[in-house]
Amino acid sequence: MPDVVFGEFADLIRSVGGDPLVAALPDVLRAQHTTGLALDLGAGTGIGTVTLADALPDSPVIAVERDPEMRTALMTRLAGRPDLRDRVTVLPGDVLADPEPGPWGLALAIHLVCQLAPEQRRQLLALLADRLAPDGVAVLDRHYGTADPKPVPETVSATVRQGDCEYQRVFAATAKPDRIHARNTYRVVRRGTVLAEHVVETTVYASDEATVLAEAAAAGLRHEFTGDRLVLLRPA
Ligand SMILES: C[S@@+](CC[C@H](N)C(=O)[O-])C[C@H]1O[C@@H](n2cnc3c(N)ncnc32)[C@H](O)[C@@H]1O
Structure with missing residues (x-):
């Protein structure tokens, strides 16, 4: 993982x-x-x-x-x-x-x-x-x-095309005063269909x-x- x-x-x-x-x-x-x-x-x-x-x-x-x-x-x-x-x-x-x-x-x-x-x-x-x-x-x-620990709603933070697939990273975060809990969802999308999805969760400190x-x-x-x-x- x-x-x-x-x-x-x-x-x-x-x-x-x-x-x-x-x-x-x-x-x-x-x-x-x-x-x-x-x-x-x-x-x-x-x-x-x-x-x-x-x-x-x-x-x-x-x-x-x-x-x-x-x-x-x-x-x-x-x-x-x-x-x-x-x-x-x-x-x-x-x-x-x-x-x-x-x-x-x-x-x-x-x-x-x-x-x-x-x-x-x-x-x-x-x-x-x-x-x-x-x-x-x-x-x-x-x-x-993180400079400013605050919640972030789901946001597409990167989209890259490779062949006819799109590689997307979707970022979201919940916040505490001294850290955020970040959730990155990595998706491989082909012609509108999600072929693979992988979630990576991590803590980033202020x-x-x-x-x-x-x-x-x-x-x-x-x-x-x-x-x-x-x-x-x-x-x-
Ligand atoms: C954001 S990536 C940056 C990778 C690389 N330095 C670069 O700039 O492309 C951070 C890397 O550090 C590794 N890492 C984080 N904490 C580590 C630790 N305590 N010991 C060894 N590797 C660690 C992660 O697995 C990850 O691959």
Whole structure:
């Protein structure tokens, strides 16, 4: 059971209209000039993993992804890149449980922090502070959770055509003061008939950049923005 995104839809929905964050990533990663171990935490289907491996050709890369469906897509992506066979390792499991020993040269975490409960988020920041090499860096996106926990009625949030099927994501949420309970319904529709439907329910906590960066500082990490979508965290 996927806990965030339905793997069959993940890359398709993301591909529509381009993803500015993914577009910004290669230059930001290349600019870090690390040759140490590079990790992709919560690697999903591996868009970031391959970008990381290409940007840092002298680094061994470890991708950690707990969802078997996302990992299947990641392994399929890697199967198309035999040049990365020796250098990229995929680890099933939780990024916070039994983490890879340091020092880490670079840790990439895209759309991961926003998936974590506050306590897990602080655990992740403590882990980065502990594992990053003195000149190491973490690259995170700047979306940290829901900014405004409020209910959302069922809304079609994405529609993508593949062949003569339409792939739809319908979003709805109920709210508590500090979180939303999100329900994404993924539908494959052909000529008006629903061929498949899959519901993914998840909790997204309220958070904002000031809170997370204060937590990062408390963990011993200093931040630096790079563009409007990514932030770098380094040992203070
Ligand atoms: C929104 S997706 C983003 C995937 C990828 N980073 C990207 O940008 O395409 C978040 C991913 O993190 C994974 N994930 C969430 N919490 C995790 C954890 N504690 N350990 C390992 N993977 C986790 C989910 O299974 C999901 O594939």
